[in-house]
Amino acid sequence: MTHALLDDAARRASCYLEGLPGRPVAPTAEARQRLQGLDETLPEGPQPPEAVLQRLDELGSPATMAMAGGRFFGFVVGGALPVAVAANWLATAWDQNAASPSASPGVAAFEQAALRWLLDLFGLPAHAAGAFVTGATQANLCGLAAARHAVLARAGWDVEADGLFGAPPVTVVVGEEAHPTLFKALGVLGLGRRRVVQVPVDAQGRMRADRLPALSGPTILCLQAGNVNTGAFDPIPALCAQAHAAGAWVHVDGAFGLWARSCAALRALSDGVEQADSWATDAHKWLNVPYDSGLAFVRDADALRAAMSVTAAYLPATAQERVPSDFTPELSRRARGVDIWAALSALGRQGVADLVERCCRHARRFAQGLSEAGHVIRNEVVLNQVLVSFGDAAMTRRVIAALQAEGTCWCGVTEWQGHTAMRISVSSWATTDGDVERSLAAMLRVAAECGA
Secondary structure (H helix, E strand, O other): OHHHHHHHHHHHHHHHHHHHHHOOOOOOHHHHHHHHHHOOOOOOOOOOHHHHHHHHHHHHHHHOOOOOOOOEOOOOOOOOOHHHHHHHHHHHHHOOOOOOOOOOHHHHHHHHHHHHHHHHHHOOOOOOEEEEEOOHHHHHHHHHHHHHHHHHHHOOOOHHHHOOOOOOOOEEEEEOOOOHHHHHHHHHOOOOOOOOEEEOEOOOOOEOHHHOOOOOOOEEEEEEEOOOOOOOEOOHHHHHHHHHHOOOEEEEEOOOHHHHHHOOOOHHHHOOHHHOOEEEEEHHHHOOOOOOOEEEEEOOHHHHHHHHOOOOOOOOOOOOOOOHHHOOOOOOOOOHHHHHHHHHHHHHHHHHHHHHHHHHHHHHHHHHHHHHOOOEEOOOOOOOEEEEEOOOHHHHHHHHHHHHHHOOOEOEEEEEOOEEEEEEEOOOOOOOHHHHHHHHHHHHHHHHHHOO
């Protein structure tokens, strides 16, 4: 039964992926309507597993957004590489709890190898601690938790033991265009979403080093590697130098921008990022592994361990080995690092660089084609992000809605520095030159039909 069921799942998944090039990117109205069939009571008794899988496929697959295909540009979410999907399936079948090397030695070894490769790929300190978490939000939380521990420990305060009540105040400094998930992490950590000091940014969303306030006392400076709208990078070397001279901790939100470190042609964008104290990124974005694959790195391993570790009598002590749960918010978790190891192993250093550069080349082609047609490109296309306006805000929204309904590709709307724009995010291994030309033609055709 198990063998037949897993074979059936693999067959259905393969059919789904093979059908992506020929279907609209967004689900049809009929597929959405059929989801109302899920408004039912819990079955009284067991159902045949093969029937459950069939219903899941028949109702669920048509109702998905084709994010795994080559023409979804709505968010920075890469489609999962086939090798990463397969590794994810196998690791799920292993059903390992990745909290401890004594319980899951194989998973611990693969994850340790993946962390070592990632630190090398990004050019980060080889001794830095790493953590496999759910996504960039959790990765930011881990880096900021380590920062909170370190800056308060320097002030003589044990925040893990005594909390924030009565603690020395911690100043958090961010750019005006910091990502919302950074504020979410700050709120969860008790550092406050509204207590931050916001630094003005330039015309591309980069923090202005000349407007950084004087820093003193326990301070965390949060920088950005890859603005979510423009792809721009904060001037990291100058900001790091100012922050470290004042004894501040520097955290870098590099959810997708940190992957530019893998590509020689783009590496200069992130010059100096290795000087920071903690970094957050997401492997499901540009490494193209399945979701639930965030990554946190912290220069001071003891700071991350102090912020995250847990002990209990029933948990085995392995002082000679790295204990993964000492570095993550979770105790029990899936073997996230296996997917990442598989993707890195299959691509190699050059393959990762090629993937990143190819996406950026596609972004430049979109910008070129749209600009030549008379539409306004709002950003300097330095990475994989393109902002385009089709006239005023109302017209731009009309074009985006029509393009989404037309189905060739899918892009979203954004509001940036007083402008309404369509945001094109190219981050999937599956996007081909043909996908770009087909999508660009659809954008131009729809814009013309709307009168833009």
